[in-house]
Amino acid sequence: xxxxxxxxxxxxxPGQRVTISCTGSSSNIGAGYDVHWYQQxxxxxxxxxxxxxxxxxxxxxxxxxxxxxxxxASLAISGLQAEDEADxxxxxxxxxxxxxxVFGGGTKLTVx
Amino acid sequence: xxxxxxxxxxxxxxxxxxxxxxxxxxxxxxxxxxxxxWIRQPPGKGLEWIGSIYYSGxxxxxxxxxxxxxxxxxxxxxxxxxxxxxxxAADTAVxxxxxxxxxxxxxxxxxxxxxxxxxxxSS
Numbered sequence: 001x002x003x004x005x006x007x008x009x010x011x012x013x014p015g016q017r018v019t020i021s022c023t024g025s026s027s028n029i030g031a032g033y034d035v036h037w038y039q040q041x042x043x044x045x046x047x048x049x050x051x052x053x054x055x056x057x058x059x060x061x062x063x064x065x066x067x068x069x070x071x072x073a074s075l076a077i078s079g080l081q082a083e084d085e086a087d088x089x090x091x092x093x094x095x096x097x098x099x100x101x102v103f104g105g106g107t108k109l110t111v112x
Numbered sequence: 113x114x115x116x117x118x119x120x121x122x123x124x125x126x127x128x129x130x131x132x133x134x135x136x137x138x139x140x141x142x143x144x145x146x147x148x149x150w151i152r153q154p155p156g157k158g159l160e161w162i163g164s165i166y167y168s169g170x171x172x173x174x175x176x177x178x179x180x181x182x183x184x185x186x187x188x189x190x191x192x193x194x195x196x197x198x199x200x201a202a203d204t205a206v207x208x209x210x211x212x213x214x215x216x217x218x219x220x221x222x223x224x225x226x227x228x229x230x231x232x233x234s235s
Contacts, residue, residue: 002158034220034221036220036221036222038159038222044227045208045225045226045227045228046159046208046222046225047223047225048221048222048223048224051213051220051221051223052215052220052221057223089158089159091159091221091222093218093219093220097175098172098175099172100161100172100174100175101149101161101164101174101212101219102161103151103158103159103160103161104158105158106158106159
């Protein structure tokens with residue numbers, strides 16, 4: 001069981017918009033810790049997609065956006081493309097148990 | 113452009129110690145702006161943070177692994193290392209090293225990541 005909860009899978013047709021949720025608690029997201037998102041293409045290392053809740057690193061298309069509210073965060077992908085098919089992970093920090101970096105369980109995005 | 117590369121044995125026997133090294137190139141490991149971390153991913157599963165180290169040697173570990181983990185840094189070689197003791201088959205995973213931002217003084221996002229190395233625990 002991951003500290004941060006993500007849906008196991010989401011899907012969408014090319015051109016559509018999908019969102020991936022990341023639900024935490026009062027000891028992590030709800031405590032004000034930032035949420036970061038990663039994209040992992042098949043057989044490759046994770047790549048930073050969103051940092052600090054809503055910031056995109058250089059080179060990440062503006063089709064990807066992040067938001068945070070209360071004890072949850074969301075990743076939105078608009079204008080879905082075939083190459084967006086990947087696993088997506090959220091990450092934050094949890095202040096319980098002496099403090100720990102925590103990841104969500106991951107969400108598999110399928111482009112139909 | 114900063115790059116990280118993991119190295120170490122791909123096969124470790126049960127009850128032994130897993131040892132990996134991450135070599136950093138294109139930048140200094142002694143930067144005050146970053147931690148350096150280890151993350152693992154069992155086959156077909158999600159990401160698990162193992163621990164992180166600051167160039168001064170200050171460490172923080174995943175509480176669930178803390179009793180078996182040691183992370184160290186060698187600034188002269190621009191490397192940091194992972195030791196995981198008493199391994200079992202459950203420790204079989206791809207192990208990644210990554211740079212971790214210290215934005216606002218705390219542990220934050222990981223970027224970039226090494227390509228990862230598969231370590232199998234088997235006799």
